[in-house]
Amino acid sequence: MRLKQISISEENYFILKSYGKAGDSFNDVISVMLRSLKTQQTDQSDQLRDQSVATTTHREDGYGHG
Numbered sequence: 001m002r003l004k005q006i007s008i009s010e011e012n013y014f015i016l017k018s019y020g021k022a023g024d025s026f027n028d029v030i031s032v033m034l035r036s037l038k039t040q041q042t043d044q045s046d047q048l049r050d051q052s053v054a055t056t057t058h059r060e061d062g063y064g065h066g
Contacts, residue, residue: 008016013026020029 016029016033017026019033020026
């Protein structure tokens with residue numbers, strides 16, 4: 001694994017650190033947050049797909065035409 005150095009404000013550092021547990025590295029905290037973000041994005045994509053399917057089904061039933 002190649003490592004990079006980043007700079008953040010002290011306030012943001014402590015906020016991000018608060019998401020971790022004792023002994024977690026800062027990288028571990030960021031990794032958990034990124035996985036959570038990816039899950040949220042996947043859930044949103046699924047919701048949009050489901051809405052699209054529901055709209056298409058609704059139109060095929062003859063409803064929704066104005």
